[in-house]
Amino acid sequence: MSSLPVVNQPPHRCGALLGQLTRRLQTRSESVLTPLGLRPRHLIALTVLRDLGGSSQQDLAKTLEMDGTNVVGLLNDLEAENLIERRRSPVDRRRHVVELTDVGIKLLVRAEFALAAVEDEVFSGLSDEQRETLYELLQQATHKTNIEACREALPPTC
Amino acid sequence: MSSLPVVNQPPHRCGALLGQLTRRLQTRSESVLTPLGLRPRHLIALTVLRDLGGSSQQDLAKTLEMDGTNVVGLLNDLEAENLIERRRSPVDRRRHVVELTDVGIKLLVRAEFALAAVEDEVFSGLSDEQRETLYELLQQATHKTNIEACREALPPTC
DNA sequence: TATTGTTATACTCTATAACTATA
DNA sequence: TATAGTTATAGAGTATAACAATA
Structure with a gap:
């Protein structure tokens, strides 16, 4: 609201720092998941399956943004x-309904504890309040560009 | 400063959002660099070479955190x-001194303009002030854990 | 004919081992 | 002998094409 002739500095570039933190998080996540016999990809799949309460393989591929052949x-x-089960869908026998087993659910919970500890470590330079601010900024940024991406991708409806 | 019996909520997890934004940034960066004949890796190398004002290949490998064979x-x-030049070091003929050419410098400048535009787009959901806050939080987080990582890696001195 | 899942295959990225030349 | 750079090669991760079963 000030009308002073302040020179507007452009904001700093966040990309490099973002990439660096992500890589660090990735590396440490791999370390704590390895003893559980999981890779990051596996964990993401298990999480999605729990949140969706089961899914066809194609829907899973879309959600994970992976190629269908790799989902196989x-x-x-x-x-x-024995972490998941594939069952033929009774209504459309081409489809496989994929669901977590009890073993899968239990392992997922253990993995999530381990990953929470990793985040606590990687973000140990920030206070809880700062981490919350970071979360809100990241969410705002991703949400905005999600809408943009949607507008770009879809011609008429969105 | 309040002494109210407030339940301390743990902060939200930032990892997933961080990864998503990074991937988005990566994808779009690739898109704008391709017409310039560059990949993200190339650009990082060019940037480092300019900032260091030349480097041996081994030092470059360390700075880029890449394997030496891939740096080759x-x-x-x-x-x-013709973006860089390799010259034998006169003081130690095993070493190659790597430096940017004029062509390399000019292309680097063009690439940086393109990448700045990508960041502007990806972070368009944030105000300049918010972007600056994000930058500061990321910097604080990376710096802290840098020191931690150093303490972990080195036994006595650090 | 189109869709779901699968296999085989190729392509990229990265890492390991062996080689050359210099010190 | 150790170091700087290189080459050849093998291992992940990912994407494309062809195929089987079903709709």
């Missing part, structure tokens, strides 16, 4: 460890 | 486009 391999891993 | 390939690309 991912689910093969998880099924081999 | 990276530099081969850049040299083929």
